[in-house]
Amino acid sequence: MKKKVFIAGSGISGLATAAYLARQGFTVEIFEKNEAPGGRLRQFQAEGFTFNMGPSWYWFPEVIQEFFEYFGKEVSDLFTLERLDPLFRLDFGTQLPLSIPADRKQLVSFFESVETGSGAKLDRYLNKAAQKYHQLHQEVDYYSTSNSLLHFLYQKLFNAHARYVHSLFRDPRLVTLLEFPLPYMGLVPIRHPMVAYALNYSLYEQGLYYPKGGMHQLIEALVQLLDKLDVPIHVSSPVESFDVIDDKVSGIITHGKSLHADYFIAATDYRHAEHLLPKEFRNYPEERWGAPSKAPVALIFYLGLNKKLPQLLPHTVHLEFPAHTSPSKKTSSATASFISCPSKLDASLAPQGMESLIIRINIPQGMEDTGRMREHYFEKALRMLETVCDEKITSHVVYKKTYASSDFEHDYNTHMGSPFGWSGTLAMLNERNVKMQNQQLPNLFYAEYPSFLGTGVPSALLSAKTIANKVAQEHYKYYS
């Protein structure tokens, strides 16, 4: 008889893990607390505007392509992709902004125009980054293979990365350009040395992509795939706890009822999953999740504007540095804000002549989420937008929704309202061997298991494969 797997959570991690497991011959069912699947990749409509709640674009396109190819699908059959060009505008407040071209040749010329001699150096840097990325891509399960020697080497390599970038470029804006992606994924540079190369390789070599209709298209494609694989998604069905009998999880409780299966995947925030278990069975003691870390949380404004913004690019990154700090010296101390205006690429997202835009400000973790705090940052966000667009905007805001840490906690049960998952739990990220399986309950697995890309959408797809293989391995250990 086919073995049954229950998955808690229908974000991209839960859906992708379900697809791999169903393909491996398991009977799979998904339980989702919210009314619709998708987790942080959900979408909502209001007053004629459509907003994708999480990311607006994706990177590492070949990871997405490889995932769907495994299930016999071409990405081009599922949705229409548009490559962002320019990639983004990088705004430094006091210094001249940079508009970053997507094409490598143009990027090289652009570097050369900012600093003589830097074009050829960028070429060298990107060749090195490509080599390191492909090396890592082959070693998919980066975390479980790391040991102290590798860790030491990775640390060395990261330092080499920072030194390397500083040795190549003098213009602080070029240095910042190559340093900023890592801290803004909420990752600890010293622990994730190779990710710096991987992120830059993807960003500057492979590019950023917009799926027409928005990032929710990924969820729609997965839901269709799961339908074909006979995997039901039970929405409005929170997993209230895991039942434990004889050192195994025997079932889940949902709506007060106990349902039984053979294997269980928690595709929710890791700490939340631990809290669904009696204390003595948790992988990590509570203090490991503890103190607020330096990883930022997101304050998001979903805005509908009753006019077009001709000066705005689809994607703007704004960095604000503490006073008296040179950008190149303290990239990670800058406050980052992101303005996404996907209606520039997709007319279906806003009524004619209007724009749908999302402003995300990274704010320090632990800041109290109050109406006053949200309004303070909203004023800042509008001033920033007005500066970038060089026009008055306040009176044109016809729709506004604010989303902050308490919404993340409420909607997704994320620890400290983290937008990226692991980034909220740096104490855990400092773990070299993140545990993907419960140490005492061998039939319980955690899908929030970081791949070599750290956290995020492509990482979730890579981790899903690792977890599904691990469940199959566990199964055949007992049944072969």
Ligand SMILES: Cc1cc2nc3c(=O)[nH]c(=O)nc-3n(C[C@H](O)[C@H](O)[C@H](O)COP(=O)(O)OP(=O)(O)OC[C@H]3O[C@@H](n4cnc5c(N)ncnc54)[C@H](O)[C@@H]3O)c2cc1C
């Ligand atoms: C504003 C923003 C911008 C981002 N930008 C990027 C980016 O540029 N690039 C990138 O790669 N990533 C980005 N991310 C991160 C990316 O969206 C997430 O890493 C990814 O969507 C996480 O997917 P997940 O399935 O692991 O978690 P989630 O999407 O949170 O899914 C978990 C699911 O579990 C459900 N759940 C929770 N508790 C229970 C329970 N007890 N029972 C049943 N169900 C439960 C939740 O409702 C949710 O549906 C961004 C995120 C945000 C919010």
